Amino acid sequence: MSFIGPSGCGKTTLLRVIADLEQATDGVISVNDMTPNEARRKRAYGYVFQAPALYPWRTIERNVGLPLEIMGFGATERARRIQLNLDLVNLNGFEKKFPWQLSGGMQQRVSIARALAFDPKLLLMDEPFGALDEIVRDKLNQQLLELWGRTRKTVVFVTHSIPEAVFLSSRIVVMSPRPGRIIDVIETNFPKNRTLDIRETPEFLQVAHRVREGLRQGHSYDD
Amino acid sequence: MIAALHRNPLAVIATLAVSGALLWLMAHLVTVKPGVLFWISVLVLWALVWIGNDALSGISTLSPVATRFRNLAVPAIFGLTLLLLWQLVVKGFGISPVFLPAPSDIWVRFSTSFATLKADFIQTFLRAVLAGWAIGSLAGFLVAILCDAWGFLRRGLLPLGNLFAALPIVGVAPIMVMWFGFDWQSKAAVVVIMTFFPMLVNAVTGLEASGHLERDLMRSYGASYFDTLIKLRLPAAMPFIFNALKINSTLALIGAIVAEFFGTPIVGMGFRISTEVARFSLDMVWAEIAVAAIAGSAFYGLIARKQGERGDVQHEEISDGRGGDRGIDGWNGLGLCRGGDDPAQMGDAGPVCRLLRG
Numbered sequence: 105m106s107f108i109g110p111s112g113c114g115k116t117t118l119l120r121v122i123a124d125l126e127q128a129t130d131g132v133i134s135v136n137d138m139t140p141n142e143a144r145r146k147r148a149y150g151y152v153f154q155a156p157a158l159y160p161w162r163t164i165e166r167n168v169g170l171p172l173e174i175m176g177f178g179a180t181e182r183a184r185r186i187q188l189n190l191d192l193v194n195l196n197g198f199e200k201k202f203p204w205q206l207s208g209g210m211q212q213r214v215s216i217a218r219a220l221a222f223d224p225k226l227l228l229m230d231e232p233f234g235a236l237d238e239i240v241r242d243k244l245n246q247q248l249l250e251l252w253g254r255t256r257k258t259v260v261f262v263t264h265s266i267p268e269a270v271f272l273s274s275r276i277v278v279m280s281p282r283p284g285r286i287i288d289v290i291e292t293n294f295p296k297n298r299t300l301d302i303r304e305t306p307e308f309l310q311v312a313h314r315v316r317e318g319l320r321q322g323h324s325y326d327d
Numbered sequence: 328m329i330a331a332l333h334r335n336p337l338a339v340i341a342t343l344a345v346s347g348a349l350l351w352l353m354a355h356l357v358t359v360k361p362g363v364l365f366w367i368s369v370l371v372l373w374a375l376v377w378i379g380n381d382a383l384s385g386i387s388t389l390s391p392v393a394t395r396f397r398n399l400a401v402p403a404i405f406g407l408t409l410l411l412l413w414q415l416v417v418k419g420f421g422i423s424p425v426f427l428p429a430p431s432d433i434w435v436r437f438s439t440s441f442a443t444l445k446a447d448f449i450q451t452f453l454r455a456v457l458a459g460w461a462i463g464s465l466a467g468f469l470v471a472i473l474c475d476a477w478g479f480l481r482r483g484l485l486p487l488g489n490l491f492a493a494l495p496i497v498g499v500a501p502i503m504v505m506w507f508g509f510d511w512q513s514k515a516a517v518v519v520i521m522t523f524f525p526m527l528v529n530a531v532t533g534l535e536a537s538g539h540l541e542r543d544l545m546r547s548y549g550a551s552y553f554d555t556l557i558k559l560r561l562p563a564a565m566p567f568i569f570n571a572l573k574i575n576s577t578l579a580l581i582g583a584i585v586a587e588f589f590g591t592p593i594v595g596m597g598f599r600i601s602t603e604v605a606r607f608s609l610d611m612v613w614a615e616i617a618v619a620a621i622a623g624s625a626f627y628g629l630i631a632r633k634q635g636e637r638g639d640v641q642h643e644e645i646s647d648g649r650g651g652d653r654g655i656d657g658w659n660g661l662g663l664c665r666g667g668d669d670p671a672q673m674g675d676a677g678p679v680c681r682l683l684r685g
Contacts, residue, residue, distance in 0.1 A: 125543050144549050151547040157540040161562045170558065174550045 106261045106269040108315060109279030109322065115262040116154075117284075119230050122260065123151050136225060147175060149226040150219030154234055156211035158203040158218075165190070165199035168218045175222055189217040192251055209240040216248070220255070227259045233268070245271055246300055253296055266319075267303055270312045278315055280322020288318035336389075339382045343404065346375035354414040359421040369415055373408065380404045428610040433617065436610040443599070444618055451583050451596040452622050454511040459518025460579040464572060466519065467526025474527070475534045475560075476552075485531065492524040500586040509590050514597075517586040522575040529571035533564025569634040576626045580619060 107115045120126040121133055124140035135143035143149060150171075158167045165186050172182045190196050193213040203211055212232055219227060233241045245268060252259055252272075263269050269276050270292065278288040292311055294302055302308050350372045353365070384401045410430045416422070417429040424432055437444065474481040500517050507513035537559050545555045587597025596615050603611040 123547055125546060144547065147549055149547070151544070153540050153543070155540055157538070157544050159541065159559065159562065161565070171548045174545075174548045174554050174558065 105259070105275045105277065106263055106273040107277045107279060108263055108266065108269040108319070109284075110264065110281055110319065113279040113281035113322070114284030115264075115279060116230055119228050119260065119262050123149060123228055125151075143226075147171075147222060148224055149228050150222070150224040152212075152215055152219050152227070152229040152232045154231045156203070156208075156215040158211055158214060160203055162202075163199065164195070164201050164203070164206070164214055167203065167214060168221050171218060171222045177222075185221050185223075186217075189221050190214075192220065192254070193217045194247065207240075209236050209244060212236065212244065213247075216251075220251075220257075225257065227257050229259060229261045231262055231264065234264070241265075241268070242300055248272065249298065266312050266315050270308060270315060271298070271300070271303060276311075276315060278318035278322070280319075285322075287322050288314070290314055290318075336386055339379055339386065342375060343379040343383065346372045346379065347404070347407075350376065350408070350411050354411045354418075357415055357418045359418070361419055366419070369412075373412065376404065376408050380408075425607050425609050428613055432610050433613045436608075437614045437617065440611060440614065444614060446594050447596045447599050447615065448618055448622065450511060450592075450594045451514070451587065452580070455514035455518060455583040455586075455595075456579045456626075458511075459515035459583065460522055460575055462515065463519035463522030463579075464526045464575050467523045467571070468530050468568065470523075471527050471530030471534065472556075474531050481531065485528070488524050488527055491520070494520065496521065496582060496585055497589075500589040503586065504590045509592055511595075514583045514586040514591070514595075518579045518582045521578045521582040525574050525578065526568070526571040529567040529574075530564060533567030534560050536560075536567060537563035566634070569630065572630050573627055573634075576630055577623060580623045580626070584619065 107118065109115050117126060121128045122135055122140055122143075124144040133140055136148060138146065138148065158164075159170065162170065168186045168189055169182050172185060177185070186199070187196070190199065193216055195210060195213055195217065198206065198210070198214075203214070206214065216229075216232070233244050236244070248259075249272060259272075261269070261272055263272075271294075274292055276288075276290040276292065277286055278290070279285065280287050290311060294308070350369070353369060353372070357365075380401060383397060383404070386397065389397060414429050414431060417427055428436075470480075470484070474484060496517060499520055500513075503513040503516040503520075507516050541559055541563070542555070545559055548554075550558070584597035584600065587595045588601050591598045596619060600612050600615050603609070603615075
């Protein structure tokens with residue numbers, strides 16, 4: 105599921121409220137039948153931030169192992185999960201490197217591996233590829249989709265890129281700013297094993313058009 | 328001429344060796360009031376060493392080992408030249424040794440009084456400085472953690488800490504002698520007072536230094552206060568803590584020496600300086616100063632080296648464009664593997680840079 109909308113419409117805030125990093129002023133949020141606070145304490149979600157937020161004094165493997173250390177996994181189990189998740193994001197061989205030795209795209213993949221390491225049911229992603237160039241972003245979108253196919257996790261994805269939202273999602277929520285509100289909810293029916301090529305198909309362009317219409321409608325309140 | 332030398336390391340070394348040896352010889356043979364010709368040749372040789380050293384510092388086609396050796400040699404040659412000129416001026420103009428002793432006189436004094444200097448060094452540096460530095464820094468660090476855990480302490484104690492830092496050492500030292508006696512313990516106490524506050528302030532700032540994303544990450548794991556402290560905030564504070572340790576290494580030496588002016592048993596670097604000044608044997612004072620300078624910079628250098636081994640410091644230096652210090656040039660700061668996600672240029676800094684240079 106993707107949330108899309110212009111800056112300031114509250115996509116990130118919504119995600120942060122789900123993650124219990126911020127308090128809602130009103131209303132009830134339920135995270136897999138728990139309150140956000142319970143969900144956080146039960147370690148029910150993994151969060152991928154806009155920036156990789158890797159700790160520069162830790163090697164790649166120790167960065168991925170960080171949540172496992174905190175959650176009290178044993179050394180052998182930690183090593184197994186680090187290996188497994190670095191494989192998932194195609195980064196084996198980089199265990200002993202430091203973050204600064206990796207490119208921006210690789211760093212963000214490390215942060216995805218870190219979020220998956222403790223096997224949370226839910227993956228929250230806040231514009232994870234926003235700072236990357238188009239080519240790297242396409243590649244990571246493809247990889248994320250494959251990852252989603254393999255792990256079958258619920259992914260809540262925040263973005264301001266229309267093609268990214270349409271390509272990745274089974275459901276797209278279009279939001280508008282000031283006041284933040286939901287304009288449209290779009291279900292998509294693309295095949296699970298889709299590739300970047302579907303972005304040229306009429307069905308894809310149709311959904312993208314509907315998203316753009318929704319965004320434009322939201323913007324008209326501004327003028 | 329310098330440009331020509333740049334391309335020929337052998338010529339550089341030959342220039343340095345010949346002009347340096349001649350300057351050394353002249354410093355040895357100099358007598359009072361030599362002729363104008365003597366001073367002119369000194370100036371010419373000095374200029375030659377200068378040009379040679381300039382060329383040496385500019386040679387870029389060296390192996391890593393040779394580069395490291397060169398980086399040591401340039402300041403060493405600079406310092407040795409200064410010593411030779413000092414020797415020449417003092418001897419050539421017949422300056423009184425009370426006003427300024429020649430380096431050779433200081434060296435003679437250094438080797439004949441080595442046992443005394445060693446005893447002073449042990450008393451002042453190994454006892455007062457090291458003990459005071461360690462206790463003061465550790466106490467500052469522990470109080471910083473308390474301040475961090477307890478907001479009231481931070482708001483109540485830190486402003487008072489400013490008062491603490493402003494205490495004049497010449498006023499505190501006699502009081503410490505009254506409290507802890509004449510021996511090194513009272514000097515260590517002065518050092519503790521001097522080093523406590525810089526560590527406190529730096530560590531408190533350092534504990535606040537982690538970014539909000541990094542802290543959100545810990546929160547998203549449901550991490551405890553201690554987990555966050557040990558795994559995030561202390562590592563993030565390390566650059567600040569190391570800086571305080573470096574500042575404190577210098578403060579500690581000054582504090583211990585000055586404190587010895589106010590009563591000590593008849594040993595110690597500060598004691599020796601104050602009594603030898605009174606006896607006009609300035610060569611001994613200079614010998615003590617030399618010991619203090621060597622010990623102080625070695626102490627500082629050791630801490631700085633420990634700090635430089637940390638991965639995040641390397642990261643910071645390289646992204647600040649100071650990678651040249653680590654033999655990394657031509658890096659644009661975007662990532663050591665250039666061309667987006669291509670792993671072909673990935674790896675440790677050294678090999679990658681060689682790869683990028685072609």
